[in-house]
Structures are given as C-alpha cells and as structure tokens.
Amino acid sequence: MTYDLSPRPLNPAAPAPAMTWPNGARSALFIGFDVDAETAWIGNTPANVDRMVTTSHGGYDARVGIAKILDLMDELALKATFFTPGWTALAHRDLCKRILDAGHEIGHHGYLHKMPDRTKLEEAFEEIDRGFEALEAALGVRPVGYRAPSGENFPELLAHLAKSGIRYSSSFRDDILPYRHASADGAKGLVEIPVNFAFDDWNFGMTARTSPRPIFGRDAVLQLWIDEFEATHAWGGVTTLVLHPQVSGRPMRWFLLRDFLRHVQQKGDVWIATGRDIAQHFETIERPAA
C-alpha cells in the first residue's frame, strides 16, 4: 500500500453554506447516542468476546443505560438519534424497539462496530450492508443517517453509503455547520453534520481495566460542555453530541447530562433536532443557492 501524501485539502468538500436555523433559533443542538453495547468491545478486538467482564462495560447499555436515557429524553420531551450497530439491534431487539417506539431516530453505526479501514474495502462495505440487513430484520427500519464506528471514513465508504440510501453522516470534526461532502463520481455527496469531539462522553467517562484512563467528574465536564455550547451558540453553529448509554447512562453522568440539556433548553433559541431533521433542513437551505 502506498499513500498519496501530496499537498491538497484532504476533505475536498466545499465550504458550508450560510445557515439560518428554523423558528429564528440562533444555533442547533443534535443529540446523538451511539448504542454500541458490547460491540464497542468486540468489534475491533474479537478475542474480547470470551472476556465477560470486559464486555460487561457494554452490557450496561442493555441492563441499565438505554432505559435510563429513554427516561431522560421522555422527562425533557426531547427527540434524539440513536446510532445503532446491527449486532446490537439483533442482540437487544426489545430494547432497541423501545427506542423506536418512543419516536426517536435510528441511525446506522456499522454491524459489529469495526473501524472503517481503507485497506479493507470489502470488510468496510460488508459492515454497511450487514448493518442495514440487521436493522431491517430487528426493527424494520432503513436508516438515512450514519455515524462511523470509531469515527473513521474515506472516499469509497462515503460513496458506498450514498449509494445505499444514506443521506447524512455525523462523524467529521472539521466544521461547526453542516456541509455537503464532495463525491468523485459526480453523484450527490452526503450531508455532514460535524461533531465536536469535546462532546464525546467516552473521553471523560470511560475507563477500562485493560486500557485505564483518567476520568473526569461533573465540575470539569459540565462546565466544559456549557462553555463550548455557549460559544458554538454565539457563532450560530450546531452542537453535536456523541454520547453513549454505557457512559452517560451511569448515575452521576446521567444527572450531569440532564443539567446540560436543561441549560440548553432554557436558552429558548436553540433548535433541538434529530440528525434526519437537520439534514432535511440543510437541504432546504442549500437548494436556493444551487
């Protein structure tokens, strides 16, 4: 494998169009959960399947986390997008049905949460195809949104997603506004709803026996989230959350998340929407300029 390291923008997408949000809102909040469950632990490390304590980090999703998160969304009357690996939907079908029944959006998050690898195209495409099949079989849904497991992507994968009916992605970290991906074959690229890595709860709240890391408490995380949100709000961007029930469904983090979401709701001029709604809004904004 040789790599093309010539100097050029590595994401050739055009700049984001100027954005106005619905209902006179100044900014948008996109609440995205990644329902990895055990796949976070076995997708990239299959040997973990025989390590019940290691995989029990992910098992928290089904036993506690998802239900608690659904309670929170219900209490605050919010709708979110739940990016769900196909394996999770099959293994925890009833719980995932509850997500759907509560009116939330189900997004694509691979099949076994394997990190997309450009040197293994076949495996990367299979993750997408099997993910669709599993979500269809378990939940009867055909998602239009995709968040890359372990947050990686490349041109062939973007093209495969677009061909498969995916309309938006939420993985890239290079903007504060939605934009349209370029595509090599002239077909329409995906809408990107970029994420801010400061809102990935895994960074602050997950530690494991085999890869111990420091975790951060309420005072550090809540203040960081409020400050980052307030600044994004002032700039009129989208605040995209990358949350995991196995992290934010833990007791202290659940209350932390509730306080953060209440803070956003109290602003009164934030459009809180699912990924599908944001992608659709982007398309209406984009059209007149085209």
Ligand SMILES: [Zn+2]
């Ligand atoms: Zn994930």
